[in-house]
Amino acid sequence: MLPTLVLVGRPNVGKSTLFNRLTKSRDALVADLPGLTRDRHYGRGIGASQPYLVVDTGGFEPNTDSGILKAMAVQTLLAIDEADVIIFIVDGRQGATPQDMEIANRLRRCKCPVLLAVNKTEGMNKAVVSAEFHELGLGDPLSISSAHGEGVKDIIDLALESFDVVEEEPELDQTGERVPKVAIVGRPNVGKSTLVNALLGEERVIAFDEPGTTRDSISIDLEKNGKHYTLIDTAGVRKRGRVLEAIEKFSVIKTIQSIEEANVVILVVDAQEGITEQDAHVAAYILEAGRALVVAINKWDGLKEEERDWV
Incomplete structure (x- = not known):
């Protein structure tokens, strides 16, 4: 079964840009979610040590209690439940926000690994930019640029390192024929x-x-x-x-x-x-x-x- 990586973060931190880079296609599978202006996008990751699934959840606003944003938050939580690894994306140019802290509080309760990606750090001192995100309590922040590709391969390799590449043997019936x-x-x-x-x-x-x-x-x-x-x-x-x-x-x-x-x-x-x-x-x-x-x-x-x- 392919590992599933779920991209999570508040709106406009660069999740869709990272998704498009990982799938190398804009023709991702889209789930029809009635009433939502932003759909979740699903695609097959390309260019890593093994194939994987990647999910772009749209903007996550966990504290909203009504309307379309609440529905989007519910859908994001459902995707999180199905994740093998969560990549939590924050904006390095805006710094850590109260909304980032709320999302981090939710993600710390997840059973699967969570990687913290500080996006939009191109042309900046990465150590200085990422330092304040330690307060989110999700381990060492990893600086990336989803637009330019900086650090993207490293974080995906890290996300997939615990998953073995399994070559599945074809199942055979009693006569030795392959079972479709x-x-x-x-x-x-x-x-x-x-x-x-x-x-x-x-x-x-x-x-x-x-x-x-x-x-x-x-x-x-x-x-x-x-x-x-x-x-x-x-x-x-x-x-x-x-x-x-x-x-x-x-x-x-x-x-x-x-x-x-x-x-x-x-x-x-x-x-x-x-x-x-x-x-x-x-x-x-x-x-x-x-x-x-x-x-x-x-x-x-x-x-x-x-x-x-x-x-």
């Missing part, structure tokens, strides 16, 4: 649970996302027409006859991890809603990752004849 891995992904309520249960059979009970494994997808063995497959399922906790997709949380990180693990990805879309921007972004990521893509158009039976022709 098939991921089933899609937005909430598009029918992933129904598809999984249809493939596995009526009697199958599927449950995962136990406490402590919120990032993990479940792998399910499937035998069809004499061939063995592994289904990688991200649909959430559910039981046959009691599908709970309505309360499913859509995790882009979980979806990306499943795509990376699979050989073939089935993208389930809702025929009645059509192809959304989120569907298009996910499909693009699948193709860029070099995986085979199958688009499953679900809820076809609810369309009229002319609507089917349009779809």
